[in-house]
Amino acid sequence: MILLALRNLWRRPLRHVLALIGIAVSVATLACLGAFGQGYRDALQSELNGMGMQMMLVPLGCPYDAAARVLRGKTLEFSLPQSALLTARRDPAVSLAAPMLMAVVPQVHEGRTDVWVGIDQSTRQMKPWWKVETGAPWFTGKNEVILGAEAAELEMRRPGDLFYSPETHRTLRVAGILQRSGTADDSLFFVPLTTAQAMFHQTDRITAIAVQLHDPQQTGAASTRLQTIAGAQVVTLSEMMGTFLNLVGAVKTLLFSLAIVALTIGALGVFNTLLSIVVERRSELAMMRALGASGPQIFALLTLESAILTLGGGVCGLIMSAFVGRALASVARQWVPLSPNEVLFKLTPNVAANCFLIGLGVGVLAGVVPAWQASRLPPALALNAD
Amino acid sequence: MKFRFALGGCVVLLAVGALLFSTLGTPPDVYQPAIARRAVGAPLCPWRQPKADMQAFFPTATRFETRVAILSSMLGSLRARLGRWPAPEENPIYVHYVFAGPRLLGRVAVQRVRGQFGAIEVVIGVNESGQVRGVHLQRLREPAAISRALLSQPWLSSLCGKTSRDAFRLGADVPQITPGARTSARAVLKGVRSSLILLEAARELDATNHR
Known part of the structure; x- marks a missing residue:
């Protein structure tokens, strides 16, 4: 069945390559984001640890406190x-x-x-x-x-x-x-x-x-x-880290929504590709049904095709992110508040596996509806062909 | 159908035209865009008040352009003229070309020198004959008495008209200054002389390239 699925994909190379690129870009975007988040967190942790202290005593600086002191006619410290x-x-x-x-x-x-x-x-x-x-x-x-x-x-x-x-x-x-x-x-x-x-x-x-x-x-x-x-307040290292991460959080949320959009576009690409395959190959699939292929077998074939497509896209995306990620991180460094000096891009196996699995899951899910439609094609359609 | 295509084509053409006009058709501003278009990287010692300095050195100036002169092919002659190898920040050198419309009025260079109490940034403007048009100390951290002496207009103006071939001995070729300010004054004179030599080398390089 794998060979059959591969042969089917090979019959429309341009269309499938385009769908694969869509998935690859989505996975690369996700992987870059994940690796950047991981790298930023690690770099910040190491920089804060390198400060050689666990906490800092600073003057009370809460704006509400300042306002209250001014209202009471006291001076600010x-x-x-x-x-x-x-x-x-x-x-x-x-x-x-x-x-x-x-x-x-x-x-x-x-x-x-x-x-x-x-x-x-x-x-x-x-x-x-x-x-x-x-x-x-x-x-x-x-x-x-x-x-x-x-x-x-x-x-x-x-x-x-x-x-x-x-x-x-x-x-x-x-x-x-x-x-x-x-x-x-x-x-x-x-x-x-x-x-x-x-x-x-x-x-x-x-x-x-x-x-x-x-x-x-x-x-x-x-x-x-x-x-x-x-007059003093204590700021611990973890609080400092939390504040820095919050600062980056807003940027990360925006980028994450972009990644979601990219992932949706990739999924729609797979959906569109498989749907057009089903429409184009209606008579062929019906012939397969007429020759004895069951509905679940047709469903499995189409799902396998979408899985191969997203698998290829995921691998390409990870390779792409490994090449492009560092350059993107060095550009992003200029806009990141309190950017640490260490490497901001860390594509760990964990991050890579997560992104790959998300891409694969979304791609396979996008292929479910066309595969379901294909599995329900009546064998009688084969008689209408030509 | 044909009408729709024609309409679509017109809209696209209009959009492209508007885009081209907004990017190419805008007349250049007087000061900043020239730098932006030619920026090769930030110079180590920036020109902090270009508008004021330009007006002081070349009152008819309307704009300037910054270009980078790579003097590596002239290292031997520069060493002979400077009496030392050029410092890393002297090659390549950032030369600011000052224009009145299309006419080149002169060049400006900025040099950082070692004052007695901190760095001093010297801005020097020269005309096309290589003569000093004006000198401005844009940044210094000397005590007030020394700053006053260094920034005094008669002393700075005494440098006008000098070329790279002139001597810059304090008290002989340049008016004497208060005793406390002499170390920094000598540093400024050294900076002015170096800038004159480097600007002259950049001009020679321009002439060679034009040929």
């Missing part, structure tokens, strides 16, 4: 008091709490945005992979700056050079230049925490505290305790 750091460090579950003070100074007409980050030794402990390309590995004085690789290149600075901040009127000496990491660190200016506090008039204030736990299993309990620090 965009930073934490240094005492929050001491409280966090005292928590039994916390192994390391690294404070940071971040200040962004945009100079639109000059096309530059200086991002200053005040840090202390604990940040260095939290980022053991931080490597200094040239110069000292850490500040030797308070008026020193460590530059990210890109920042140093842009400002043409080398260790020992002077570096001036026109907005804060402060001259610093470049202590070291970080190795290129492909992360945001590359374009930042790192200064000692106390220097940043003095530069931006934020004495005893910090923007955030990165928290590393002794045991990541204690995240829940530690989060509940740290949440009690006045």
